Amino acid sequence: xxxxxxxxxxxxxxxxxxxxxxxxxxxxxxxxxxxxxxxxxxxxxxxxxxxxxxxxxxxxxxxxxxxxxxxxxxxxxxxxxxxxxxxxxxxxxxxxxxxxxxxxxxxxxxxxxxxxxxxxxxxxxxxxxxxxxxxxxxxxxxxxxxxxxxxxxxxxxxxxxxxxxxxxxxxxxxxxxxxxxxxxxxxxxxxxxxxxxxxxxxxxxxxxxxxxxxxxxxxxxxxxxxxxxxxxxxxxxxxxxxxxxxxxxxxxxxxxxxxxxxxxxxxxxxxxxxxxxxxxxxxxxxxxxxxxxxxxxxxxxxxxxxxxxxxxxxxxxxxxxxxxxxxxxxxxxxxxxxxxxxxxxxxxxxxxxxxxxxxxxxxxxxxxxxxxxxx
Numbered sequence: 001x002x003x004x005x006x007x008x009x010x011x012x013x014x015x016x017x018x019x020x021x022x023x024x025x026x027x028x029x030x031x032x033x034x035x036x037x038x039x040x041x042x043x044x045x046x047x048x049x050x051x052x053x054x055x056x057x058x059x060x061x062x063x064x065x066x067x068x069x070x071x072x073x074x075x076x077x078x079x080x081x082x083x084x085x086x087x088x089x090x091x092x093x094x095x096x097x098x099x100x101x102x103x104x105x106x107x108x109x110x111x112x113x114x115x116x117x118x119x120x121x122x123x124x125x126x127x128x129x130x131x132x133x134x135x136x137x138x139x140x141x142x143x144x145x146x147x148x149x150x151x152x153x154x155x156x157x158x159x160x161x162x163x164x165x166x167x168x169x170x171x172x173x174x175x176x177x178x179x180x181x182x183x184x185x186x187x188x189x190x191x192x193x194x195x196x197x198x199x200x201x202x203x204x205x206x207x208x209x210x211x212x213x214x215x216x217x218x219x220x221x222x223x224x225x226x227x228x229x230x231x232x233x234x235x236x237x238x239x240x241x242x243x244x245x246x247x248x249x250x251x252x253x254x255x256x257x258x259x260x261x262x263x264x265x266x267x268x269x270x271x272x273x274x275x276x277x278x279x280x281x282x283x284x285x286x287x288x289x290x291x292x293x294x295x296x297x298x299x300x301x302x303x304x305x306x307x308x309x310x311x312x313x314x315x316x317x318x319x320x321x322x323x324x325x326x327x328x329x330x331x332x333x334x335x336x337x338x339x340x341x342x343x344x345x346x347x348x349x350x351x352x353x354x355x356x357x358x359x360x361x362x363x364x365x366x367x368x369x370x371x372x373x374x375x
Contacts (some may be wrong), residue, residue, distance in 0.1 A: 008179070018205045021169045025161070035326060044151075052115070052116075053113045053114065053115055053373070054113065054114050054115075055109070055113055055114070056108060056112060056113065056372070058112055058114070059114055059312050059370060060146065060314045060328060060368075061314065061326065061329075062312075062328075064328070065105075065328070065329060065330065066101070067101045067102075067104040067105040068098075068101045068104045069296070070104065070108070070296070070329065071099055071104035071108060072089055072099075072104075072294040073296035073297075073330075073332065074093060074296075074310065074330070074332065075090070075094050075096075076176055076293065077258050077290050077293060077296075077297070077334060078090035078093065078094070078308060078332070079094075079290075080288055080290055080307065080308050080366060081087055081309075082307065082308055083306065083308070083309070085373075085374040086309075086310065086373070086374055088374070089111045089112065089374050092107075092111070093107065093111075105255055108330075110375075111375065112310070112372045112373065112374060112375065113126070113163035113372070113373060114369060114370040114371065115371045115373060116368065116370050117344050117368075117369045117370070117371065118343075118344075119344050120344060120366055120368055121343070121345045121346075121366075121367045121369065122344075122345055122364065122367055123313060123315035123327060123346050123347075123348060123363060123364070123365040123366070123367035124339075124346075124347050124348070124360075124364055125347060125348040125349070125350050125358045125363035126200075126201050126202075126299070126337070126349055126350070126360055126363075127201060127349070127353070127356035127360040128201065128203060128205065128283070128349060128351065128353075129194070129197060129198060129201055129204040129205070129209065129352075129353075129357055130191065130352060130353050130354070131191075131194045131197075131198060131204060131207070131208075132190075132191075132194075132208075132209075132313065133145070133188040133189060133208055133292055134188065134189045134190075134213050135185075135188065135189070135208060135209070139187040140191060140192055141189040141191060142189065142191075142192060143189065143190050143191065143194075143195040143196075144183035144186030144187075144188075144189055145186060145187040145188040145189070145190060145195065145198075145216060145276075146178070146185075146187070146273050146274070146329060147185065147187055147219060147273055147274065148219040148220040148275070149166075149273070151163045151235060152172060152220055152273075153169070154220075154223075158223075159171075160221070160222055160223025161223075171223065172222040172223050172224070174222065174224050174266075174271070175222075175224070175265070175266050175268065175269050175271045176266045178222065178271045179262075179271075187216075187274060187275070187276050188206055188208070188214075188276070190271065191196040191257075192257060192265070193250050193257065193261060194250070196265045196268075197250060197252065198216060198272075198274075199270075199271065199272035200268075202218045202272065202284075202337065203215065203217050203274075203284045204216050205352070206276070212335050213279035214276045214277065214278060214279055215273050215276065215277045215278070216274045216275075216276060217252070217274060217276070217277055217284075218272060218273075218274060219272075219273045219274050219275045220272070220273045221270055221271060221272045221273065221274075221338070222269075222271045223269060224269035224270045224271070224340075225269065225270065226268060226270045226337075226338035226339045227267055227268045227269065227270070228268065228339060229249065229264055229265065229267050229268055230244035230249060230263070231244070232267050233249065233264060238252055238264075239252060242320060243320065243321050244320065245321075245361040245362045246358075246360060246361020247358055247361050247362075247363075249361075250361075254263065270338060273282060273330030283329055283352070284347075284352075286299070286334040286336075287299075287302075287307065287334070287336045288334040288335065292335060292349045293332075293349075294349065294350060294351030294352070294356070295329070295348070295349070295350060295351065296329070296330070296331050296332060297331060297333075297349040298311065298313065298331045298332070298333055298334070298335070298346040298347060298348050298349065299333075299334075299335035299336050299340050299344070299346070299347035299349070300333045300340060300346055301336065301342055301345055302333075302336050302339050304342065305333045306333070307334060308332060308334070309332070309333040309370065309371060310330065310332060310333075310371070310372040311330070311331050311332070311346070311370065312330055312369070312371075313327055313328065313329060313331055313348065313367060313369060314326075314327075314367065314368040314369070314370070315328070315363075315366065315368075317326035317360070317365060317366040318363070318364060318365045319365070320362045320363075320364050321364070322361075322362050323362040323363060323364070324359070324362075325364075327348065327363070327365060328330060330372070331346070331348065334349075335347075335349065343369070344369045346367060346368070346369065348363065350363075
């Protein structure tokens with residue numbers, strides 16, 4: 001999800017002349033014309049990158065795509081596309097209505113072609129969890145869902161600071177320090193390992209003992225760098241090397257709830273804060289302010305991608321046991337995340353609930369990524 005140009009400069013030109021003496025005395029002085037130096041040549045612009053475009057039919061797995069679903073997801077989420085030419089394709093797609101598979105395929109192949117990003121990266125996945133919650137803490141539901149603190153401010157450059165009583169500001173505390181604070185104004189109470197996963201996913205739905213369903217929506221984070229806990233758990237021998245899935249991690253944390261699990265979760269210093277809203281039954285909204293279509297949206301690094309960008313993911317060679325062998329499909333770049341860094345890096349949104357979570361926890365595939373652009 002960049003070289004400099006060096007120009008050669010002519011420094012100086014030294015001229016000298018030699019006169020041969022004659023029998024009749026020294027020769028008269030000669031007025032040599034002063035040479036005119038050519039102006040330095042303008043610095044040539046850097047060569048344009050050699051980007052080879054290919055037809056969509058050459059994409060790996062294109063013939064197996066669900067074209068109607070791909071077209072429908074694009075038409076429903078492309079209203080905020082920033083690229084002008086892609087916005088024109090979006091307008092045509094929205095005016096075309098709901099197309100069947102063959103018409104949808106023809107539209108996509110007629111309108112778009114593909115550019116491959118260099119190199120290989122990693123494909124992961126995420127989901128919108130549904131977790132039980134309580135209005136009061138008990139021995140099982142002991143982790144508070146905290147709202148954004150009033151002393152948290154975001155400075156220029158996205159730096160998260162804690163404003164002190166005297167007006168000075170310090171980096172915001174890490175997970176361990178926040179968890180040690182009182183939680184008198186908690187929004188809800190959850191199992192610690194499920195709150196941890198809610199923070200990793202960024203949003204979810206909470207179901208309370210009285211039957212209410214509330215959305216837990218991301219409000220802020222403490223500015224600390226995200227650190228995954230799968231590899232440390234594997235390296236400590238807590239999980240098998242090919243079984244660091246989300247289910248395996250959550251199961252271990254639940255079985256070791258208390259100081260052991262707390263120590264592992266605190267290896268990730270990032271801490272997320274939330275706000276609650278009534279559950280309207282709609283999909284979560286990503287960073288592009290567009291509802292996320294299950295299986296058709298990815299979180300990307302905005303340093304390399306623009307929101308609304310159309311991508312083709314080619315994910316294979318899974319590292320985790322029980323995973324689907326390949327993920328090849330058309331997706332839109334509609335979200336971002338703290339662990340999503342680099343040009344060839346994508347996090348696929350798979351939907352809401354337990355089944356989506358079980359699948360998402362097993363996705364860790366080698367990724368090749370293509371950008372789809374208007375012809």
